[in-house]
Amino acid sequence: MINLGNEHHEFADEIKADSGINFNVCLHCKTCANGCPFIEGMDYAPNAVIRLVQLGLEDVALECSSIWICVGYNTCSSYCPMAIDIPAVMDGLRHKAIEKGVKIAEPDVLNFHTEVLNTVKKYGRTHKLEIMMRYKLKKMDFLSDMGLGLKMLKKRKLDLTPSKVQDKKAIEKIFKEK
Amino acid sequence: MKKFLKKNKNNRSSERLRFSFFPGCALKVSGHESTLSLLKFCDSVNIELKELEDWNCCGSSSAHSIDHNVAKHLPMRNISLVPKGIPLLIACPSCLIRLKSTYLKIKEDENLRQEYEEAWGKPFDEDLEIIHFFEIFNRIRLEDYINHLEEKLKKIKVAPYYGCMLSMPPNLRFENNYSGIMEKTLSKLGADIIPFGYANMCCGTYLSVAKPQLAQKVVTQIVSKAMEAGAECLVTACSMCHLNLEIRCALENSIPVLHFSELLSMALGAEDQKKWFPRHIVDPVPLLKKRGLLVS
Numbered sequence: 001m002i003n004l005g006n007e008h009h010e011f012a013d014e015i016k017a018d019s020g021i022n023f024n025v026c027l028h029c030k031t032c033a034n035g036c037p038f039i040e041g042m043d044y045a046p047n048a049v050i051r052l053v054q055l056g057l058e059d060v061a062l063e064c065s066s067i068w069i070c071v072g073y074n075t076c077s078s079y080c081p082m083a084i085d086i087p088a089v090m091d092g093l094r095h096k097a098i099e100k101g102v103k104i105a106e107p108d109v110l111n112f113h114t115e116v117l118n119t120v121k122k123y124g125r126t127h128k129l130e131i132m133m134r135y136k137l138k139k140m141d142f143l144s145d146m147g148l149g150l151k152m153l154k155k156r157k158l159d160l161t162p163s164k165v166q167d168k169k170a171i172e173k174i175f176k177e178k
Numbered sequence: 179m180k181k182f183l184k185k186n187k188n189n190r191s192s193e194r195l196r197f198s199f200f201p202g203c204a205l206k207v208s209g210h211e212s213t214l215s216l217l218k219f220c221d222s223v224n225i226e227l228k229e230l231e232d233w234n235c236c237g238s239s240s241a242h243s244i245d246h247n248v249a250k251h252l253p254m255r256n257i258s259l260v261p262k263g264i265p266l267l268i269a270c271p272s273c274l275i276r277l278k279s280t281y282l283k284i285k286e287d288e289n290l291r292q293e294y295e296e297a298w299g300k301p302f303d304e305d306l307e308i309i310h311f312f313e314i315f316n317r318i319r320l321e322d323y324i325n326h327l328e329e330k331l332k333k334i335k336v337a338p339y340y341g342c343m344l345s346m347p348p349n350l351r352f353e354n355n356y357s358g359i360m361e362k363t364l365s366k367l368g369a370d371i372i373p374f375g376y377a378n379m380c381c382g383t384y385l386s387v388a389k390p391q392l393a394q395k396v397v398t399q400i401v402s403k404a405m406e407a408g409a410e411c412l413v414t415a416c417s418m419c420h421l422n423l424e425i426r427c428a429l430e431n432s433i434p435v436l437h438f439s440e441l442l443s444m445a446l447g448a449e450d451q452k453k454w455f456p457r458h459i460v461d462p463v464p465l466l467k468k469r470g471l472l473v474s
Contacts, residue, residue, distance in 0.1 A: 038392055069389065071239060073345060073380045073383065074347050078346055078348075080348075094244060095244070109384075109388045113240035113384075116239075117240050117241060117248065120235045120238075120252070125207065125235045126238065127207070132387070135387065145390065155456070155457050156210070157421065158208060159208065163206055165234045166232050171234060173297070174252060174255065
């Protein structure tokens with residue numbers, strides 16, 4: 001049941017505070033939904049995700065796949081007549097989903113982001129080969145894309161050794177800073 | 179003599195333009211051919227790019243997705259490394275958005291500025307200019323560096339692909355927009371431009387790893403629509419797009435994908451293609467030979 005009292009504002013306020021975006025100006029015109037190339041992989045269109053937040057349907061919003069499928073490349077926000085930074089709202093929802101420990105709809109995407117940041121923490125730059133190896137290891141998937149991986153190595157699309165930042169302390173500081 | 183001619187044609191060109199250069203991981207770590215051809219091109223139009231010393235990853239899509247704080251400080255450190263008075267040039271559209279929006283946020287928010295200055299021990303440079311590589315076409319004229327430019331690309335049929343680079347978040351919507359720059363430049367150099375409806379569709383970026391089937395569908399659509407329109411090759415503005423268009427296209431007879439900088443360098447007479455093309459998954463050499471752009 002959707003409670004249309006005042007209490008559902010709390011969740012919307014939390015997301016507004018995290019993202020710094022006022023999504024209540026959304027007209028639900030669906031321009032974002034029509035422009036998104038990845039809507040097929042989403043259970044709710046971007047404007048519908050905003051609606052879920054407005055209605056205070058916290059669990060549904062945090063557990064939906066859309067917030068992880070969104071790659072944040074601004075097709076939606078650059079067409080949005082109300083100039084809502086929709087990817088920033090998605091970021092806010094992702095942060096909240098991690099913070100509240102809800103079930104993550106697309107664990108592969110989160111796994112990928114985590115591995116990217118792990119290599120950045122280690123070297124200051126991303127190291128694609130290590131990201132791919134660890135990602136596949138966590139997923140226990142060694143067969144899919146094996147041929148592609150070998151082709152990329154052969155074409156030298158994946159460097160064997162990482163490119164590193166010299167000032168390791170600065171990178172450590174970034175990952176400690178709160 | 180050459181110098182004299184240049185000077186007479188346009189005074190602006192006599193001065194060597196200097197930029198601090200932020201390659202970012204996509205160019206530095208996997209798109210070597212993109213970096214090499216970019217540096218080559220810039221050198222041939224009298225532009226000096228000096229790699230930003232000890233730069234770090236901008237945070238890419240991952241930092242802002244899962245860690246606010248890291249997403250804030252990774253670009254901040256890069257901003258703090260730029261030598262004063264020299265504009266920062268970025269060739270990756272995604273790195274540009276990360277650095278530029280962080281820079282604008284610091285500029286507008288007193289608390290954030292304080293946080294930046296405390297963390298990175300440097301006063302914030304309000305006048306720092308952060309530009310995309312395409313901005314140089316507003317500052318130089320190709321005709322000052324090359325004669326008969328309209329003959330250079332020999333009517334090769336190219337479909338320019340921008341991906342997400344023309345889409346900006348609302349806080350950057352008043353920044354320069356480079357819509358049409360590739361079309362304008364390449365047609366000036368004698369290429370035959372093939373417009374197609376999918377030039378601004380996102381390539382899928384990291385979904386190519388985490389959700390390969392979704393990325394494959396979109397990429398295959400992009401490439402096949404360019405082919406249907408009559409393109410012999412696609413040209414990309416971004417190294418990430420280049421990689422995805424090559425690795426996630428499911429077509430057996432896919433067309434080559436070239437970096438914009440590769441075509442530019444070739445038009446300006448670069449001869450080191452042997453360092454670039456072996457790194458392509460779809461070999462562009464047969465096409466370029468057919469068009470007379472490469473001799474054996």
